[in-house]
Amino acid sequence: MTSEREGAVRQVHRIIVVGGGAGGLELVTKLGDKLGKSGAVQVVLVDRSPTHIWKPLLHEVAAGSMDPNTHLLEYVAQARWHNFEFQQGELTGVDRARKTIAVAACVDQDGEELLPARELPYDTLVLAIGCVTHFFGVPGAAENAIALDTVEQAERFRRRLIKACVRAQNGRGRVGEDGRPRVDIAIIGAGATGVELSAELRNTAHVLNAYGLHQLDPRRDIHISVIEAGPRILPALSERVSAETTKLLHKLEVGVLTNERVTEVTPDAVLTAAGKRIDADLTVWAAGITAPAVLKTLDLPVSRMGQIVVGATLQSETDPDIFAFGDCASCPWPEQQTSVPPRAQAAHQQATFLYDAIRARLDGRPLPKFQFKDFGSLVSLGHFSAVGSLMGGLIGGSMFIEGLMARVMYTSLYRMHVLALHGAVRMGLDTVTHWLRSKTNPRVKLH
The missing domain is CATH 3.50.50.60 (FAD/NAD(P)-binding domain)
Structure with a gap:
């Protein structure tokens, strides 16, 4: 300058x-x-x-x-x-x-x-x-687990996921006790990011199979585990939201491990204080921020x-x-x-x-005071469902929601962000553009 x-x-x-x-x-x-x-x-x-x-x-x-x-x-x-x-x-x-x-x-x-x-x-x-991600000084976490703070980190995980599936399909990966090839994914931390990622990954396993990138059974051969140190998943949300989300994850055959404090992350496993070893070809760290x-x-x-x-x-x-x-x-x-x-x-x-x-x-006027209004929280489970609660001034109380209504509300959060950045006209055009793209492109990025 x-x-x-x-x-x-x-x-x-x-x-x-x-x-x-x-x-x-x-x-x-x-x-x-x-x-x-x-x-x-x-x-x-x-x-x-x-x-x-x-x-x-x-x-x-x-x-x-x-x-x-x-x-x-x-x-x-x-x-x-x-x-x-x-x-x-x-x-x-x-x-x-x-x-x-x-x-x-x-x-x-x-x-x-x-x-x-x-x-x-x-x-x-x-x-x-x-x-930024907080690894809490856990040995091997920063070196062997992938955080999701940036697009680069998210893309790195996606590429490694596809590679792991292809390697397993061709006999270059892990083999289970039943002799079948398998891919193990461990997600450390059962907050919103960890839970939402687990559901999206289950959908991705089905799509990659449909496009022929692997012939693994999407549920039987691709194992997804969510590991939480506390007594329940989504600890920041209500117990009902946590319980309903746990049921949905079980239906998706996502393993939910609670009261399991991670003590070490190795290149191929996650170790806990209770002495458990969770095999992991890929590990995501979503356990805390600082x-x-x-x-x-x-x-x-x-x-x-x-x-x-x-x-x-x-x-x-x-x-x-x-x-x-x-x-x-x-x-x-x-x-x-x-x-x-x-x-x-x-x-x-x-x-x-x-x-x-x-x-x-x-203008030289006294500054107002900020008052936070909690309108509730929503958790997306991808194409499968969404759950959450609406609170406060929005409905005059508290209401549990799930399914289509929750998915619509979850999507609207991003649309509100786009509205703030671009205005109503561009937000509408952006919405239509992404809807059209979703109808003409593969449901998962394959390269």
């Missing part, structure tokens, strides 16, 4: 949002549409990746039931359409005294530098960098999980010029005497709130 350009930039209020996840991208899009177009402020998005995908879709990418290329959104294009600036790179530090952030150099797949390390000045800084390590270096109060501690206005407790929201923030939820849960609906609500809060701050 030239000094002449920087001087021009500093004449207007500069808002930097770090993190282009669901909430961060929705926020900069709205800020750019409402304030950036008129030149009232300059809006900048910083993210280490050049593209955005809605993170709850990654289990479908891993199972091959979704082609990520049809859902990726280029940040540069979104910036052009919605009047904000995009800077690619990873956040490495914040100088609060000088009000600048440090962004790491950006390199390509060959290790060549595309963009240099740089500093970016801000007047208002919003941190929305999400979370805040990115860089947050602990910013000299801001952090929670036990390393999240930035914010007040009801989503401002940091010690620096009113820094906001944080989404999974990287510990936001109070007074009604439940806890913090707001790390869910997509929370990030969506906080992004909407922050737009209003930033507008109030620019």
